[in-house]
Amino acid sequence: xxxxxxxxxxxxxxxxxxxxxxxxxxxxxxxxxxxxxxxxxxxxxxxxxxxxxxxxxxxxxxxxxxxxxxxxxxxxxxxxxxxxxxxxxxxxxxxxxxxxxxxxxxxxxxxxxxxxxxxxxxxxxxxxxxxxxxxxxxxxxxxxxxxxxxxxxxxxxxxxxxxxxxxxxxxxxxxxxxxxxxxxxxxxxxxxxxxxxxxxxxxxxxxxxxxxxxxxxxxxxxxxxxxxxxxxxxxxxxxxxxxxxxxxxxxxxxxxxxxxxxxxxxxxxxxxx
Amino acid sequence: xxxxxxxxxxxxxxxxxxxxxxxxxxxxxxxxxxxxxxxxxxxxxxxxxxxxxxxxxxxxxxxxxxxxxxxxxxxxxxxxxxxxxxxxxxxxxxxxxxxxxxxxxxxxxxxxxxxxxxxxxxxxxxxxxxxxxxxxxxxxxxxxxxxxxxxxxxxxx
Amino acid sequence: xxxxxxxxxxxxxxxxxxxxxxxxxxxxxxxxxxxxxxxxxxxxxxxxxxxxxxxxxxxxxxxxxxxxxxxxxxxxxxxxxxxxxxxxxxxxxxxxxxxxxxxxxxxxxxxxxxxxxxxxxxxxxxxxxxxxxxxxxxxxxxxxxxxxxxxxxxxxxxxxxxxxxxxxxxxxxxxxxxxxxxxxxxxxxxxxxxxxxxxxxxxxxxxxxxxxxxxxxxxxxxxxxxxxxxxxxxxxxxxxxxxxxxxxxxxxxxxxxxx
Numbered sequence: 244x245x246x247x248x249x250x251x252x253x254x255x256x257x258x259x260x261x262x263x264x265x266x267x268x269x270x271x272x273x274x275x276x277x278x279x280x281x282x283x284x285x286x287x288x289x290x291x292x293x294x295x296x297x298x299x300x301x302x303x304x305x306x307x308x309x310x311x312x313x314x315x316x317x318x319x320x321x322x323x324x325x326x327x328x329x330x331x332x333x334x335x336x337x338x339x340x341x342x343x344x345x346x347x348x349x350x351x352x353x354x355x356x357x358x359x360x361x362x363x364x365x366x367x368x369x370x371x372x373x374x375x376x377x378x379x380x381x382x383x384x385x386x387x388x389x390x391x392x393x394x395x396x397x398x399x400x401x402x403x404x405x406x407x408x409x410x411x412x413x414x415x416x417x418x419x420x421x422x423x424x425x426x427x428x429x430x431x432x433x434x435x436x437x438x439x440x441x442x443x444x445x446x447x448x449x450x451x452x453x454x455x456x457x458x459x460x461x462x463x464x465x466x467x468x469x470x471x472x473x474x475x476x477x478x479x480x481x482x483x484x485x486x487x488x489x490x491x492x493x494x495x496x497x498x499x500x501x502x503x504x505x506x507x508x509x510x511x512x513x514x515x516x
Numbered sequence: 517x518x519x520x521x522x523x524x525x526x527x528x529x530x531x532x533x534x535x536x537x538x539x540x541x542x543x544x545x546x547x548x549x550x551x552x553x554x555x556x557x558x559x560x561x562x563x564x565x566x567x568x569x570x571x572x573x574x575x576x577x578x579x580x581x582x583x584x585x586x587x588x589x590x591x592x593x594x595x596x597x598x599x600x601x602x603x604x605x606x607x608x609x610x611x612x613x614x615x616x617x618x619x620x621x622x623x624x625x626x627x628x629x630x631x632x633x634x635x636x637x638x639x640x641x642x643x644x645x646x647x648x649x650x651x652x653x654x655x656x657x658x659x660x661x662x663x664x665x666x667x668x669x670x671x672x673x
Numbered sequence: 674x675x676x677x678x679x680x681x682x683x684x685x686x687x688x689x690x691x692x693x694x695x696x697x698x699x700x701x702x703x704x705x706x707x708x709x710x711x712x713x714x715x716x717x718x719x720x721x722x723x724x725x726x727x728x729x730x731x732x733x734x735x736x737x738x739x740x741x742x743x744x745x746x747x748x749x750x751x752x753x754x755x756x757x758x759x760x761x762x763x764x765x766x767x768x769x770x771x772x773x774x775x776x777x778x779x780x781x782x783x784x785x786x787x788x789x790x791x792x793x794x795x796x797x798x799x800x801x802x803x804x805x806x807x808x809x810x811x812x813x814x815x816x817x818x819x820x821x822x823x824x825x826x827x828x829x830x831x832x833x834x835x836x837x838x839x840x841x842x843x844x845x846x847x848x849x850x851x852x853x854x855x856x857x858x859x860x861x862x863x864x865x866x867x868x869x870x871x872x873x874x875x876x877x878x879x880x881x882x883x884x885x886x887x888x889x890x891x892x893x894x895x896x897x898x899x900x901x902x903x904x905x906x907x908x909x910x911x912x913x914x915x916x917x918x919x920x921x922x923x924x925x926x927x928x929x930x931x932x
Contacts, residue, residue, distance in 0.1 A: 300806050302802070302805065302806075322810075325808075326808035326810075327808075329805075329806055329807070329808040330807075330808045332806070334803070334806040334807075336799045336802070336803055337799070338798065338799070340798060340799035340800050340802065340803035341800075342795075342800050342803075342804075343794070343795070343798070343800065344791075353807070353809075354807050354808075354809070357807070357808075357809045357814070358808065358809075402807075521714075524717065524718060524721045525717060527721055527725045528717045528720045528721050528724070528725055530725075531720065531721075531724055531725040531728060531826075531829065532720070532825075532829065534728070534829075534833060535826075535828070535829025535830065535832055535833055536829070537836075538829070538832035538833040538835065538836035538837075539828075539829075539832045539870070539874070541836045541839075542768055542832060542835055542836060542839075542865075542870045542873075543867065543870050545764065545839070545858075545861050545862055545865050545870075546862070546865050546866045546867045546869070546870060573862070573866075575859070582859060622754070622755070
């Protein structure tokens with residue numbers, strides 16, 4: 244591994260295959276995430292977007308190929324090294340995944356308390372700053388149960404940012420939010436990325452938000468990246484799968500019917516069961 | 517430290533103290549009754565042909581009042597008799613030397629205890645003295661055997 | 674009918690399988706034990722949640738069980754002129770058996786299930802995964818403090834249960850049944866020895882380990898759904914109860930005083 248040059252790509256996924264049971268989720272997946280960009284990873288449900296996140300963060304080990312973070316291979320083989328990598332990655336979960344028995348303040352302070360031995364006064368300042376940057380400094384005393392979905396996600400973002408990571412991964416950040424809250428999250432992702440000079444990966448199937456937000460869109464289908472490009476490129480891409488997904492067409496390369504037996508046979512099966 | 521954290525600390529502290537207190541209370545119950553063995557006492561011995569199921573810590577009573585405890589039961593290897601050591605509260609240090617000791621039973625089937633019957637001598641029992649007049653435990657099963665098989669009256673030791 | 678039998682069989686198979694998985698899980702906890710005491714606050718928080726908050730239940734339980742024991746034994750013992758020994762009877766039963774067993778069963782119902790549900794919910798709401806991704810080991814941060822707190826709490830709760838039980842028996846015996854209080858206490862003292870107390874504590878320690886381990890185990894491996902969490906809580910109570918009774922038999926057989 245060359246140490247003198249900073250790799251152009253923060254995340255490199257090389258020829259990764261992964262299957263769960265007899266179902267192949269990825270088959271020779273290649274995907275590179277550039278530094279400083281917001282990359283949107285999109286695809287129909289069930290294409291393994293969440294599996295991809297787990298591969299990047301080393302929750303799962305690919306059956307073939309490897310994942311590189313900043314030039315280092317991500318591998319759950321050494322817990323110590325894996326945790327060293329994870330400390331540089333902030334993850335915002337779909338619903339924030341706040342620790343429900345801790346207050347907002349303690350949630351954001353959590354990574355600091357676990358990983359550093361900073362004095363209490365400094366922890367307070369850092370937490371206040373991060374909460375301020377997501378606009379929730381006033382809510383520090385609240386418990387997670389008292390927050391709305393959008394607020395919980397913003398607290399989750401503050402927590403993801405608190406160790407100053409070089410990569411933030413957003414898992415479905417817009418799901419279940421009203422348009423205003425979604426707009427707030429969208430602006431926060433963009434601003435955070437640009438002002439802190441970090442790299443962001445957004446996993447989503449919200450086409451509108453992804454087009455507004457991303458520098459680059461990866462469209463996954465059937466275990467591979469089927470299309471890559473800027474939102475502009477994607478809009479003008481004429482391939483059927485891209486059109487189906489971007490325009491939200493009910494039928495196309497991704498069939499309407501869940502794969503299974505012929506309809507007539509299916510009826511037979513259901514009536515004998 | 518916030519107020520709630522302090523409240524938790526206090527409750528946890530109280531809980532642990534209460535638990536340890538309960539353990540201490542239970543352990544305290546295992547030591548002889550208050551003032552008798554833990555307070556001032558003196559020890560006398562008595563020999564019995566048979567102690568039945570007399571146990572260590574069985575009460576030693578005088579006129580039905582507990583004044584001491586059995587502290588040790590052993591066997592004399594020479595005359596094959598059981599040596600029972602009695603701890604008697606120092607309050608009762610005026611027992612005459614001809615006091616007798618009987619192994620008695622509470623109720624019909626109850627536990628064994630030692631009943632002292634004071635004699636009339638002017639001299640009194642002192643620490644490590646031996647009580648000379650003793651009566652062994654009455655073994656119910658032997659009594660029954662005696663009446664069933666009259667003629668073979670000697671109970672076997 | 675065959676479905677019922679099949680379900681029971683599956684449940685039994687699961688019970689047996691749990692035993693193995695359980696040992697692997699407890700082996701995983703071991704290396705974290707010494708380090709856990711470097712952060713006593715995490716443990717004391719959990720002692721509060723699962724120990725101190727079980728206190729009222731345990732005290733009530735002990736008091737009433739003691740009172741019932743006194744009432745129950747009175748009629749039999751009085752027949753033989755042994756009414757004085759209701760205290761001894763209640764105390765021995767409580768210290769050797771009922772204290773550890775009932776306190777542990779109550780603990781499993783009150784705290785073991787709560788731990789399972791809490792940890793299971795943390796799993797279901799991605800909190801465990803979030804910790805993993807924050808490079809915080811959830812075994813160290815979530816599981817071990819709860820386990821240690823349970824192991825510390827159960828013997829204390831059992832001792833409190835027994836002590837309150839003896840007091841309850843005294844209350845009924847001397848207050849209601851007219852037993853002389855001096856006779857009551859001296860009979861207890863003649864009956865219980867240090868070995869009884871020690872074997873009671875040993876039992877409750879073993880029960881505490883099983884109840885706490887079961888709670889965190891079921892929670893940690895709960896299916897991430899509402900049904901999964903409720904299953905984890907139920908199974909914690911059921912399996913812990915079976916274990917407590919089984920271990921009680923084994924330990925009683927092992928610690929029986931040689932009379």
